Amino acid sequence: MRVEMRVDGEPAAAEIDRPGESLLTTLRDRLGRYGTKNACEQGECGSCTVLLDGDPVCACLVATAQCEGREVKTVVGAVPRPVRDAFIACGAVQCGFCTPGLLVSVADLLARDGDPNDVQIREALAGNLCRCTGYEKIIDAVHAAAELMSDGTPAPTRAHWITTPVVPSAANDATEAAP
Amino acid sequence: MPDALNEPTGRAATTASTPGERTPDERTSPSPAPTGPVPVAPAASAGLETAVPAGPVPAAPAASHAAPEFPTPPTRAAGGVGTPHLPGGVGSSPTRPDAEAKVNGTFDYASDLDFPGMLWGHTLRSPHPSARLRAIDTTTARAMPGVAAVLTAADVPGKLHYGLIEADQPVLALDQVNYEGEPVAIIAAETLDLARRAAELIDVDYDILEPACDPEEAVAAGNWFRCQPVRLGDPDAQTPAAVVTRDYVVGMQDQAPLGPESGAALPTGDGGIELYVATQWVHSDLEQIAPCLGLEPDRIHMAIAGIGGAFGAREDLSVQVHMAMLALATGRPVKMMYDRAESFVGHVHRHPARMRYEHAADADGKLLYVKARIVLDGGAYASTTEAVVGNAASLAVGPYEVEHVSIDAWGARTNNPPCGAMRGFGGVQTCFAYESQMDALAEVLGLDPLEFRRRNAVAQGSKLITGQIVDAYDPARADGGTPFSPLADMLGRFKDMPVPAVPTGRDIVELPGGTGNTTHGEGVRRGVGYGVGLKNVCYSEGFDDYSTAGIRLELVDGQTVAYVRTAAAEVGQGHWSLQAQIVRTELGADRVELLPNDTKAGSAGSSSASRQSYMTGGAVKAACEAVRELMRGHDLADGPIEATRVFRHRATKPMDPVTGQGESHVQLALCVHRATVDVDVELGLVKVVDLTCVQDVGKIMNPVALEGQIHGGSAQGLGLAVMEEMITAQGRVKNASFTDYLIPTILDMPPMRLRIVENADPEAPYGLRGAGEPPTLSSTPAIVAAIRDATGLALTQIPVRPEHLTAHFGRQP
Numbered sequence: 001m002r003v004e005m006r007v008d009g010e011p012a013a014a015e016i017d018r019p020g021e022s023l024l025t026t027l028r029d030r031l032g033r034y035g036t037k038n039a040c041e042q043g044e045c046g047s048c049t050v051l052l053d054g055d056p057v058c059a060c061l062v063a064t065a066q067c068e069g070r071e072v073k074t075v076v077g078a079v080p081r082p083v084r085d086a087f088i089a090c091g092a093v094q095c096g097f098c099t100p101g102l103l104v105s106v107a108d109l110l111a112r113d114g115d116p117n118d119v120q121i122r123e124a125l126a127g128n129l130c131r132c133t134g135y136e137k138i139i140d141a142v143h144a145a146a147e148l149m150s151d152g153t154p155a156p157t158r159a160h161w162i163t164t165p166v167v168p169s170a171a172n173d174a175t176e177a178a179p
Numbered sequence: 180m181p182d183a184l185n186e187p188t189g190r191a192a193t194t195a196s197t198p199g200e201r202t203p204d205e206r207t208s209p210s211p212a213p214t215g216p217v218p219v220a221p222a223a224s225a226g227l228e229t230a231v232p233a234g235p236v237p238a239a240p241a242a243s244h245a246a247p248e249f250p251t252p253p254t255r256a257a258g259g260v261g262t263p264h265l266p267g268g269v270g271s272s273p274t275r276p277d278a279e280a281k282v283n284g285t286f287d288y289a290s291d292l293d294f295p296g297m298l299w300g301h302t303l304r305s306p307h308p309s310a311r312l313r314a315i316d317t318t319t320a321r322a323m324p325g326v327a328a329v330l331t332a333a334d335v336p337g338k339l340h341y342g343l344i345e346a347d348q349p350v351l352a353l354d355q356v357n358y359e360g361e362p363v364a365i366i367a368a369e370t371l372d373l374a375r376r377a378a379e380l381i382d383v384d385y386d387i388l389e390p391a392c393d394p395e396e397a398v399a400a401g402n403w404f405r406c407q408p409v410r411l412g413d414p415d416a417q418t419p420a421a422v423v424t425r426d427y428v429v430g431m432q433d434q435a436p437l438g439p440e441s442g443a444a445l446p447t448g449d450g451g452i453e454l455y456v457a458t459q460w461v462h463s464d465l466e467q468i469a470p471c472l473g474l475e476p477d478r479i480h481m482a483i484a485g486i487g488g489a490f491g492a493r494e495d496l497s498v499q500v501h502m503a504m505l506a507l508a509t510g511r512p513v514k515m516m517y518d519r520a521e522s523f524v525g526h527v528h529r530h531p532a533r534m535r536y537e538h539a540a541d542a543d544g545k546l547l548y549v550k551a552r553i554v555l556d557g558g559a560y561a562s563t564t565e566a567v568v569g570n571a572a573s574l575a576v577g578p579y580e581v582e583h584v585s586i587d588a589w590g591a592r593t594n595n596p597p598c599g600a601m602r603g604f605g606g607v608q609t610c611f612a613y614e615s616q617m618d619a620l621a622e623v624l625g626l627d628p629l630e631f632r633r634r635n636a637v638a639q640g641s642k643l644i645t646g647q648i649v650d651a652y653d654p655a656r657a658d659g660g661t662p663f664s665p666l667a668d669m670l671g672r673f674k675d676m677p678v679p680a681v682p683t684g685r686d687i688v689e690l691p692g693g694t695g696n697t698t699h700g701e702g703v704r705r706g707v708g709y710g711v712g713l714k715n716v717c718y719s720e721g722f723d724d725y726s727t728a729g730i731r732l733e734l735v736d737g738q739t740v741a742y743v744r745t746a747a748a749e750v751g752q753g754h755w756s757l758q759a760q761i762v763r764t765e766l767g768a769d770r771v772e773l774l775p776n777d778t779k780a781g782s783a784g785s786s787s788a789s790r791q792s793y794m795t796g797g798a799v800k801a802a803c804e805a806v807r808e809l810m811r812g813h814d815l816a817d818g819p820i821e822a823t824r825v826f827r828h829r830a831t832k833p834m835d836p837v838t839g840q841g842e843s844h845v846q847l848a849l850c851v852h853r854a855t856v857d858v859d860v861e862l863g864l865v866k867v868v869d870l871t872c873v874q875d876v877g878k879i880m881n882p883v884a885l886e887g888q889i890h891g892g893s894a895q896g897l898g899l900a901v902m903e904e905m906i907t908a909q910g911r912v913k914n915a916s917f918t919d920y921l922i923p924t925i926l927d928m929p930p931m932r933l934r935i936v937e938n939a940d941p942e943a944p945y946g947l948r949g950a951g952e953p954p955t956l957s958s959t960p961a962i963v964a965a966i967r968d969a970t971g972l973a974l975t976q977i978p979v980r981p982e983h984l985t986a987h988f989g990r991q992p
């Protein structure tokens with residue numbers, strides 16, 4: 001079975017020999033697009049998050065057969081540069097295995113809400129597991145990205161007294177007094 | 180000495196513990212946060228344009244066999260990344276060399292390897308925890324179209340066993356399987372799907388046996404890997420004012436790195452083989468696999484492929500021998516990658532523990548004695564149990580002075596999943612027990628738990644229970660004859676970080692149960708608790724622990740370029756960044772290029788035991804110093820300068836097998852957590868609302884990376900406290916998926932406040948202390964203590980489950 005779709009703005013066609021093949025398998029093993037990660041294949045970790053016609057989905061839960069004529073955007077095509085910059089600058093990337101999925105989720109969040117607060121960020125990213133960072137710097141990065149994308153409007157201040165300023169970071173709580 | 184608990188509060192803004200002792204110039208703290216719009220990243224990332232590696236590893240890496248010791252221009256094997264033009268030396272937080280590739284989806288993880296003509300490998304595993312293998316019939320599987328090889332123990336070319344410390348693990352099961360998930364046969368096929376289907380066609384005739392799953396029974400029956408006693412003084416001759424005796428249980432935790440076990444093996448065509456694999460210690464891998472493959476080590480080239488987290492799960496072999504066997508048998512490249520369920524049985528776990536502790540104190544609140552019986556379940560094979568038991572025994576009472584001790588630590592052999600290394604390595608289980616004991620004893624004595632800890636805290640010159648002298652703190656900081664106690668100092672630092680107030684008008688997701696909408700605040704009680712952890716850094720007990728680094732300084736287009744060659748694994752912690760920072764600080768090179776981490780470099784040891792900054796950091800520093808020396812009177816225009824150095828930490832001694840005495844550790848690191856929790860006592864749901872952490876790191880090498888280590892380590896400790904447990908029943912794992920094995924999500928993690936202390940260790944490079952593990956120890960007992968504070972329950976088992984909190988509801992515990 002042949003499935004034609006658009007992936008990151010380019011036409012892509014895959015020959016599927018199993019009707020149940022997941023979009024994740026097709027992207028990685030048939031199309032050689034390894035940017036999208038596989039950490040569970042059960043819809044539990046969010047590492048495989050992509051945009052399907054603009055909506056975030058776990059690629060491991062979507063059958064490629066359902067993607068005929070549809071538009072898939074991965075970490076390569078879905079993520080504005082400022083979001084990437086913010087992740088780098090804030091130290092939100094350690095091993096980075098969760099990063100492609102997280103970046104897509106963050107891009108989706110910021111497209112819906114340009115200035116999310118911590119609670120909204122936590123809710124939006126609840127499906128993206130990260131084993132390395134403890135998520136603190138990911139939240140920092142979302143705020144930083146929101147600011148970068150908002151044409152220079154000052155960043156929303158974190159609701160709590162997190163120690164880490166955006167850039168450069170300091171390993172102290174010098175900034176904790178500024179709620 | 181001034182009361183550490185009453186230190187002035189104005190000091191919070193500095194990262195140093197000793198303000199005034201260093202000049203401002205020596206401080207390497209980042210520049211103050213700019214005002215106005217914050218410039219994010221571009222400054223640092225701009226220079227990366229030319230270096231971004233794109234796409235998967237180029238095929239035909241066989242050519243790298245011919246590469247010289249220091250390939251120039253730098254080639255890129257899997258995982259290797261160049262780092263041009265990055266500013267930032269030691270103490271700063273430059274952009275990670277791997278960051279750009281990671282945010283672009285172009286970083287090559289081991290699971291992204293792709294070679295032309297590649298086959299997929301798969302492992303058939305035993306469904307039984309204990310069984311004799313009567314026969315294996317692979318005929319049907321072999322005959323399946325698309326299947327290239329099906330191999331069993333009979334096909335192992337060399338030695339039949341391997342192991343990190345003791346070679347007791349069969350490459351493939353021989354006549355018996357000893358745990359559920361033990362590899363029995365391996366398959367190579369055109370696709371992973373085919374390989375899996377072929378595995379189903381292999382007919383294994385098992386004679387099922389009753390598994391031995393109780394570690395206490397195993398110990399009683401003499402089935403153990405190690406017993407390590409510690410004896411000091413005479414506990415039984417003491418007359419205490421207060422005694423607390425409790426039994427503690429720690430569940431089996433999984434490292435659960437997001438990147439699955441994976442790698443690829445390529446036959447070189449001349450009988451040799453190349454391996455690309457996600458591993459923490461590539462040289463140890465090579466040492467273990469060469470005899471099994473029946474090859475001389477120089478016929479095998481191993482390179483570290485991109486690693487998606489490790490936390491101890493990549494210390495033991497997983498895919499290495501299997502994919503190599505398949506590649507040698509088929510003459511084609513073979514890739515292996517575990518799925519999540521297989522990953523849960525395909526690597527070792529944190530030892531579950533059962534511990535009986537008896538703590539006694541005198542009327543002045545000084546510890547009199549500690550007795551403990553610690554039983555760790557090592558599972559079916561040795562892995563690193565021996566070393567874990569050593570840590571559990573030597574660190575069994577934590578950072579407290581006590582003169583009378585009787586400890587017995589065991590590592591049992593059972594038919595449960597094998598256990599070995601996980602972040603914290605033997606320090607985590609006992610930390611939960613001794614910190615719980617310290618709280619319980621303080622309560623009996625009517626003392627504030629922090630004050631009780633302060634009275635018993637080790638100081639410069641103190642003896643640990645192994646007789647090891649605490650010698651890494653500044654004697655000059657003694658006050659009025661009282662030796663400096665880093666722990667007392669750290670405990671005092673919570674004074675100016677108040678416990679967060681209960682906010683009004685909380686969003687429901689901030690309450691226990693979160694979006695489950697289980698409460699609007701009724702039945703919710705707040706609690707606060709503390710935990711202190713003491714972790715050894717580097718390898719202990721006389722192990723010859725070293726790392727090797729090579730530096731080549733060269734003039735390229737008028738720029739000084741430093742090439743760095745080590746075999747140290749970048750597991751996510753930021754070690755590549757750290758190497759480059761050290762080179763910039765030591766040599767001031769215009770550019771730093773990190774060469775691939777592989778077996779052509781000297782061994783760097785493992786990225787574990789919080790040791791890589793110390794050890795490979797130390798080796799890189801030493802090599803830089805050698806290069807600097809050679810530079811005297813030398814003009815780089817006349818040719819490059821090269822130096823390779825091996826770095827060793829100070830020697831340690833084995834523990835005495837009877838008394839446990841001996842200076843067994845290199846370095847010790849302290850971390851203290853305070854947890855604030857809200858508990859819905861009716862539903863048994865816990866929400867950690869704040870974690871505040873004070874950690875002594877000796878020297879802040881990279882502030883952002885350090886914070887990331889503390890955040891991440893604390894998160895894993897939180898997981899163990901309230902959610903993470905591999906459930907086994909009669910040796911069978913019941914929850915091998917992220918659906919059933921829960922790790923903390925962004926909703927589970929509270930905001931964290933950090934206070935970093937820098938008590939330099941004069942023995943260590945830059946004075947640093949390993950930082951990755953200590954937070955994993957102390958966050959768990961702090962959280963459980965906070966839940967006890969909220970509920971009044973004794974809570975002696977982790978992870979704390981809802982039913983532990985509701986079983987006693989309405990009754991006194």
Ligand code: FES
Binds near residue numbers: 037040042043059061
């Ligand atoms: S791989 Fe799809 S959610 Fe984990």
Ligand code: FES
Binds near residue numbers: 095
């Ligand atoms: S950075 Fe490693 S899983 Fe998130």
